[in-house]
Amino acid sequence: MKRLITVEEHYNSKAVNEKIKKIYAEHGTDSGIQSLGAAAGEAVPGVADLGAERVAYMDMHGIDAQVISYAGGIPATMEPEFSLSLCRDVNNEMAEKAAAYPGRFYLFAHLPLGDGDEAAKELERCVKELGFVGAMISGHYHDLPYDDEHYLPIFEKAAELDVPVYLHPGIVSPTITERYYKGNWSDRTAFMLAGFGVGWHYDVGIQVLRMMMAGLFDKLPKLKIMIGHWGELVSFYMYRTDEIPQEITGLRKRISDYFKRNIYVNPSGMLYGEQFRYCLETFGADNITWGEDYPYRKKDEIRSFLESFDLSEEDREKIAHGNAERLLHIQ
DSSP: OOOOEEEEEEEOOHHHHHHHHHHHHHHOOOOSHHHHHHTTTTTSTTTTOOSHHHHHHHHHTTOOEEEEEESSSTTTTSOHHHHHHHHHHHHHHHHHHHTTSTTTEEEEEEOOTTOHHHHHHHHHHHHHHHOOOEEEEESOSTTOOTTSGGGHHHHHHHHHHTOOEEEEOOOOOHHHIIIIIOSSSOHHHHHHIIIIITHHHHHHHHHHHHHHHTTHHHHOTTOOEEEOHHHHTGGGGHHHHTTSOHHHHOOSSOHHHHHHHHEEEOOTTOOOHHHHHHHHHHTOGGGBOBOOOTTTSOOTTTTHHHHHSSSOHHHHHIIIIIHHHHHHTOO
């Protein structure tokens, strides 16, 4: 392969986390979930590094460039009085550190989700002034689904700027966790079941379906959405959802049409051949990028898996780097 670009790789700032902890201590707003999100990166080796250590890992594993996003939904989902300045701090810090390694790191903006208009302005600043290639959203503001009008300015701005929005799993709401994931097992098991076990993925997948059903992609046909984990489960039912008649939904296209036109998937380090083949057959190679989920997942075979997979060289180059270059306007 000529080049490998991975698109779901994470960074977390110790300096910003200290500011968040101070806010929680002063204002008494921490429910426990917030502090868990704020500290998400601190316990994972390598997540606070956006420099030589990470580049050395990339060189060792044949990764030419990583697209970096901020780990977790904090501070994005905090109240605007806090998140506006904290998200700017996050984005400025990532831009400053990435600048020392030109061509190795590209960046997704971290947006203050509590204020859609301000989030759109921050996205525009990041793209036009700092050279970011899109945005990542992790989790929800006050449990509002992504089809809510509250988020519309973000999606409108992304479509206008021709950059994608990556929808990443966030902590599932306590109500949903209680209803679907708690049972005759430990709370720790329930937390993991509601998280990486399955809950995260259904949550993102359902959000994508809601955006489709709400007509967002009819309103914004050029909007590009990136999701990980081979399409977050619901993509495996795209043809089943096509059976909902358009005369009932009022949509201009079938659900599978929106998946193939507006949605881009990657493995997020889940190097499962069966799911890869399914996505190749349904989405097509033009809608697949590559991702490791560094440093939460570190895969020695992140490059060799793709190099050895049974597909044409043209499709291999698209998935390895060509689609990311086109989607993110990377040279």
